[in-house]
Amino acid sequence: MKIAILTGGGDCPGLNAVIRAIVRKGTFYYNDEFIGFLEGWRGVLENTVRTLDLDAVAGILPRGGTILRTSRTNPAKKENGLESCIENLKKNGVEALIAIGGDDTQSVSQKLFERGVKLVGVPKTIDNDLSGTDFCFGFDTAVTIATEAIDRVHTTAEAHNRVIVVEVMGRDSGWIATYSGVAGGADDILIPERPFNVEEIADILKRRHSRGRYFSVIVVAEGAKLADDAGQETAGQKKDEFGHVRLGGIGNTLASEIEKRTGFETRAVVLGHIQRGGSPTAFDRMLATRYGVGAIDLVHQGKFGQMVVLRGNHIQSIPIMESIAKTSHVSPELIDVALSLQDRRGNKKSAA
Numbered sequence: 001m002k003i004a005i006l007t008g009g010g011d012c013p014g015l016n017a018v019i020r021a022i023v024r025k026g027t028f029y030y031n032d033e034f035i036g037f038l039e040g041w042r043g044v045l046e047n048t049v050r051t052l053d054l055d056a057v058a059g060i061l062p063r064g065g066t067i068l069r070t071s072r073t074n075p076a077k078k079e080n081g082l083e084s085c086i087e088n089l090k091k092n093g094v095e096a097l098i099a100i101g102g103d104d105t106q107s108v109s110q111k112l113f114e115r116g117v118k119l120v121g122v123p124k125t126i127d128n129d130l131s132g133t134d135f136c137f138g139f140d141t142a143v144t145i146a147t148e149a150i151d152r153v154h155t156t157a158e159a160h161n162r163v164i165v166v167e168v169m170g171r172d173s174g175w176i177a178t179y180s181g182v183a184g185g186a187d188d189i190l191i192p193e194r195p196f197n198v199e200e201i202a203d204i205l206k207r208r209h210s211r212g213r214y215f216s217v218i219v220v221a222e223g224a225k226l227a228d229d230a231g232q233e234t235a236g237q238k239k240d241e242f243g244h245v246r247l248g249g250i251g252n253t254l255a256s257e258i259e260k261r262t263g264f265e266t267r268a269v270v271l272g273h274i275q276r277g278g279s280p281t282a283f284d285r286m287l288a289t290r291y292g293v294g295a296i297d298l299v300h301q302g303k304f305g306q307m308v309v310l311r312g313n314h315i316q317s318i319p320i321m322e323s324i325a326k327t328s329h330v331s332p333e334l335i336d337v338a339l340s341l342q343d344r345r346g347n348k349k350s351a352a
Contacts, residue, residue: 002033003299004094005052007066008040008073008105012126012138013280014288015066018100020057021292027054030300035092040101041108042073045081047088061289062279075108082111089117096299100124102136103324106307110320113305120298121307121320122291126276129173132323133309137288142169142275143179149271150184150217157215163205163258163266167251169275170221174330176275178338181219189338190220190254193329195227198254200344202261207343209264218258224250290315 005022007015019036026032034052037043050056050068060067075081089097096118099109102125113119123130128139146168157164166186168176174191181189188204190196205216251268259266280288287310294308294315306317 001030001095001299002035002093003296004035004037004044004049004089004092004097005068006037006040006043006097006099006101007068007070007124008099008101008108009070009124010072010102010126010276011065011070012124012276013064013141013278014137014284015068015070015100015124016057016060016063017280017285017288018122018124018137018292018295019052019067020060021289022098022296023052023054023057025293026296030296032296035094036068039069039071040073040105041075041085042071043068044085044088045073045075045078047091049092061285064276064278064280072104074104076111082108082115085112086115086117096120096304098122098295098299102130103327106130106320106324110305110324113320118299118304119320120295120304121323122295123307123309123323126176127170127173128175129171129328130323131326131328132307132318133328134312135287135310137280137284137291138276139175140283140287141278141281142176143183144281145275145278146176146180146219146271147183149269149274150180150186150219153269154185154215154217157217160265161214163216163218163255163262163264165218165220165251165255165258165266165268167220167222167268167270167272169271171223172327172329174221174224175328177219177221177224178330178334182338182341184217184219186219187216188218188342190218190224191330191335192221192223192225194335195225197227198257198261201254202258204343205258205262205264209262216264218254220250220254222250 035049036052038048100122106121123133123136125136126138126142153164177191255266255268307320307323
């Protein structure tokens with residue numbers, strides 16, 4: 001078969017491992033031929049392609065980013081965009097398409113599948129908020145990077161008797177904040193699932209200082225919200241083609257509010273794209289490889305309109321429509337774990 005691959009949305013460690021696994025198993029076991037569309041759905045729209053053979057994927061397993069590059073292009077927002085995609089797939093003799101991406105990318109996948117395109121999805125979101133799968137590749141790498149950063153700011157916070165707020169990724173779900181915050185021993189963890197009150201945080205910090213602990217570290221997801229505020233902190237109002245504004249600023253806002261209420265010197269550290277870059281962890285290389293193998297197997301089983309997922313320790317598949325129907329939020333059980341490690345003795349009602 002002639003199969004096309006694309007990577008859409010934000011980059012994350014492990015994308016190249018997926019591409020490599022698809023091409024290697026497809027070549028060795030199915031005698032497939034591969035091309036890659038460049039820059040996600042933009043490449044399908046503009047018909048920009050490259051050959052993907054064994055030489056093209058040699059040595060890419062440990063590399064971050066994606067050799068196919070990526071974009072947040074939405075063909076459904078272009079005049080005759082979906083029709084152009086279908087036409088370019090036909091021009092290239094593509095018999096099946098494997099789309100690697102999150103809910104935005106897969107929403108386009110679903111629209112094309114409904115129009116007859118033979119398509120398989122691979123879940124990709126560094127925030128780990130795609131429904132139907134236990135973990136997405138890239139998440140473990142991001143958590144590892146964030147945890148190391150939290151470990152590092154602990155030492156400088158202690159040296160200067162400071163409060164340091166570490167802002168991590170997480171638009172609608174606090175998976176990275178929860179995992180890295182617990183692993184890094186943060187004194188409070190703030191996530192989109194649970195709007196927070198600055199006065200409560202100030203009280204926690206004051207009690208900590210009263211015990212002789214004159215420094216603190218707080219981890220906050222970029223999409224976390226103040227309990228008395230309707231919206232998230234944004235970096236401007238410009239939206240991408242899927243309707244998302246760029247988030248940013250909650251770390252600096254929180255640091256300013258904490259210093260105002262406590263008098264403690266407070267600084268903010270925004271990790272941003274550092275979490276996306278660099279080589280994937282061993283866990284993410286393995287998971288991405290399993291997803292790639294699972295995707296090419298789905299193609300040859302004729303299970304189109306499906307996305308590979310991890311359930312427990314098993315690779316399975318679910319309809320793409322199911323995967324994009326809702327956001328995967330941090331479970332109440334994990335939220336309770338995080339809360340149980342924080343000194344909320346003066347805020348029992350809030351913690352319940």
